[in-house]
Amino acid sequence: MEFYEAVNSRRTVREFQDEPISTEVLERIVSSAFKAPTNDHMRDWHYVIIRDKKTAAKLLDIIPKGISDEDMDRLIRDWDLSDSLQQECYRSAVPKQYRMLFEASAVIIPLLKQKTDVLHPENISHLNGFASIWCSIENLFLAAAAEGYACNLRVPLGNEAEYAKEVIGAPEDHLMPCFIGIGRPKKDLVPVKQKPISLKERIHWEKF
Numbered sequence: 020m021e022f023y024e025a026v027n028s029r030r031t032v033r034e035f036q037d038e039p040i041s042t043e044v045l046e047r048i049v050s051s052a053f054k055a056p057t058n059d060h061m062r063d064w065h066y067v068i069i070r071d072k073k074t075a076a077k078l079l080d081i082i083p084k085g086i087s088d089e090d091m092d093r094l095i096r097d098w099d100l101s102d103s104l105q106q107e108c109y110r111s112a113v114p115k116q117y118r119m120l121f122e123a124s125a126v127i128i129p130l131l132k133q134k135t136d137v138l139h140p141e142n143i144s145h146l147n148g149f150a151s152i153w154c155s156i157e158n159l160f161l162a163a164a165a166e167g168y169a170c171n172l173r174v175p176l177g178n179e180a181e182y183a184k185e186v187i188g189a190p191e192d193h194l195m196p197c198f199i200g201i202g203r204p205k206k207d208l209v210p211v212k213q214k215p216i217s218l219k220e221r222i223h224w225e226k227f
């Protein structure tokens with residue numbers, strides 16, 4: 020697939036076909052993550068790939084399996100989600116947080132060796148390691164799109180990351196930015212519409 024085609028076709032997918040994904044394809048996709056720019060030249064990242072359903076069930080057990088209508092309404096209010104497309108996205112995504120990972124062909128856990136406290140950075144460069152792994156994650160997403168697969172991600176809430184790290188045996192000094200689900204998108208899936216952007220308003224030439 021041509022590069023811009025992959026960029027334009029990448030979407031977050033939360034419903035997958037029940038289909039295995041080969042080691043070869045996964046290796047190709049995840050290896051692209053290691054081509055991303057890195058703050059300290061070290062590419063100090065690890066990716067743990069989980070295909071075994073028993074391990075996935077244990078790993079994901081901490082994630083809420085759904086949400087009541089009342090809690091969903093409260094979330095929309097509390098998070099001040101006023102845009103209708105944004106609301107639609109949350110109403111579609113939040114109930115699927117467990118399913119989108121458990122029903123994926125594989126769950127992928129990125130890990131980075133974090134030397135500074137990302138929750139209390141002294142300056143913006145203390146977030147460089149964290150920023151770098153997100154560049155790496157985007158490479159993975161684009162590679163998945165180029166291969167005809169799609170990904171979703173969940174940023175861990177509460178103690179989800181600590182729990183997940185223990186299940187997969189990740190070193191304590193490694194930070195887990197998200198859970199990733201990867202698989203072949205369900206047939207005839209209609210993803211939530213992306214928020215339209217006017218490039219004319221967002222791309223500035225010479226000055227804002």
Ligand SMILES: Cc1cc2nc3c(=O)[nH]c(=O)nc-3n(C[C@H](O)[C@H](O)[C@H](O)COP(=O)(O)O)c2cc1C
Pocket residue numbers: 029030031032108112113116171172173174175210213
């Ligand atoms: C930093 C970040 C955090 C996100 N957290 C979540 C999440 O916790 N759960 C989820 O389902 N999607 C999450 N997403 C995916 C977004 O919902 C999705 O990218 C957005 O709605 C745009 O849709 P698209 O990826 O299809 O263009 C996250 C994306 C980013 C970049």
